[in-house]
Amino acid sequence: MERYGNLAGDSGVVAYAITARSILVKFAGSDRLYEYSHASAGKAHVETMKRLAQAGRGLSTYISRHVADDYVR
Numbered sequence: 001m002e003r004y005g006n007l008a009g010d011s012g013v014v015a016y017a018i019t020a021r022s023i024l025v026k027f028a029g030s031d032r033l034y035e036y037s038h039a040s041a042g043k044a045h046v047e048t049m050k051r052l053a054q055a056g057r058g059l060s061t062y063i064s065r066h067v068a069d070d071y072v073r
Contacts, residue, residue, distance in 0.1 A: 001015040001017045002016055002018075002053075004056060005057065006056060007056045008016060008057055008058075010038060013026070013028070013060045013063075014028050015028060016053040018050050018053065018054075019048070021038045022035050023035070023036050023046055023050050023053060024036075025049075025063065027060075031072075034071040035072040035073050036067055039072070040070050040071060041067040041071070049062060049063070
């Protein structure tokens with residue numbers, strides 16, 4: 001897992017991991033990992049989430065607005 005940059009300072013995301021077809025996200029206050037895959041959330045959303053994760057800004061907001069419950073596990 002990579003530590004999320006959290007450049008805005010108020011993100012609920014604390015860490016992430018990128019695979020070829022998914023992104024795993026760890027939120028503050030939870031030990032659970034949420035996996036968003038091409039199949040569950042759509043390729044365009046997952047690829048956008050990967051870019052936001054690497055940039056360290058906007059990932060939590062994007063998840064809540066676009067893919068909230070579209071995780072695999």
